[in-house]
Amino acid sequence: MTATLLGGCSDPESSSRTLPTASTSTTPGASSPPVLDCGTQTQSQGERLSEKAADCLLGALAADKAARLQHTFLTVEGDPITRTYRSLTSGRVEVTTDNTQDSFGSEGVVSEICIGPREVVTVIDFAVCEDRHTVEARARNAAIGMRPAVPSPCAADWDAVMKQSRLAIARPDLVGLNLADVRELAKGPGPVFRRFRILGKDDDCGAAVNDDYQSKRINVLLVKNKVAWAYNF
Structure with a gap:
C-alpha cells in the first residue's frame, strides 16, 4: 500500500455572566419549555456581536435553559453569513451557519454541536465543535448498545503515512459509526471520491489511492462495516 500526501483546543474559559431581560416564546404544545429569545x-x-445578546445566550447556557440567538455578519467581500445559536442541555450549543450567500464559500448550511464558549468578537467562538450529524449518529449507536469497531489491521501502515503529512486531520469522532452514517456525512456536490474514500476493509489493505489532496474528504478503514480509523485528507 503506497500513497503520497501533500506536506504541510484549548480549555474552555469560564466567566460569570448576568442574564439580561429578554422575551420568551414557546413552541406550540403545552409540554414545550419556554425558549428565551436573545434577538x-x-x-x-x-x-462586534452585541454584548447584551451574547450575554443573554451564554447566561441561559450556564443556567441550562433553552435560548436562541441569530445574527448576520459580512465577509471581507461584503457577503452576508447568518449564524443561529440554540442552547441545549449540558452546556452544549447547536450552531447553524448559513453560507449560501457567500460568493467565495462552498459549505452551504452547516450545523454543529459546540461546547466551551470562549470569546465574543464578530461571532461566538467555541473550544470544540463537531458536526451535528456525527454527534447524533454516535448517540444513536450508544443508545442501541453498538460498540466501536475493533482496530483495523490496515491502521499501522496508514498511521505511518499520516505522520508524513502536515495536512491530514484525524477524525476520532467518526470511529465506531456505521458505514451508512459516514456516507451520509460525506454527501455533497461533485464526485464522491472527492468527499469519501474507503482505504481498507477488514483485512484487505490494498486499496488504490490517488494523491490528490481534499481537505474535507473523509477517508476510512472499516471493520465489519464500522469505522475503525478515519482522517480528512
Whole structure:
C-alpha cells in the first residue's frame, strides 16, 4: 500500500455572566419549555456581536435553559453569513451557519454541536465543535448498545503515512459509526471520491489511492462495516 500526501483546543474559559431581560416564546404544545429569545442582529462589516445578546445566550447556557440567538455578519467581500445559536442541555450549543450567500464559500448550511464558549468578537467562538450529524449518529449507536469497531489491521501502515503529512486531520469522532452514517456525512456536490474514500476493509489493505489532496474528504478503514480509523485528507 503506497500513497503520497501533500506536506504541510484549548480549555474552555469560564466567566460569570448576568442574564439580561429578554422575551420568551414557546413552541406550540403545552409540554414545550419556554425558549428565551436573545434577538436577531444584523452587523455592519467588522462590527462586534452585541454584548447584551451574547450575554443573554451564554447566561441561559450556564443556567441550562433553552435560548436562541441569530445574527448576520459580512465577509471581507461584503457577503452576508447568518449564524443561529440554540442552547441545549449540558452546556452544549447547536450552531447553524448559513453560507449560501457567500460568493467565495462552498459549505452551504452547516450545523454543529459546540461546547466551551470562549470569546465574543464578530461571532461566538467555541473550544470544540463537531458536526451535528456525527454527534447524533454516535448517540444513536450508544443508545442501541453498538460498540466501536475493533482496530483495523490496515491502521499501522496508514498511521505511518499520516505522520508524513502536515495536512491530514484525524477524525476520532467518526470511529465506531456505521458505514451508512459516514456516507451520509460525506454527501455533497461533485464526485464522491472527492468527499469519501474507503482505504481498507477488514483485512484487505490494498486499496488504490490517488494523491490528490481534499481537505474535507473523509477517508476510512472499516471493520465489519464500522469505522475503525478515519482522517480528512
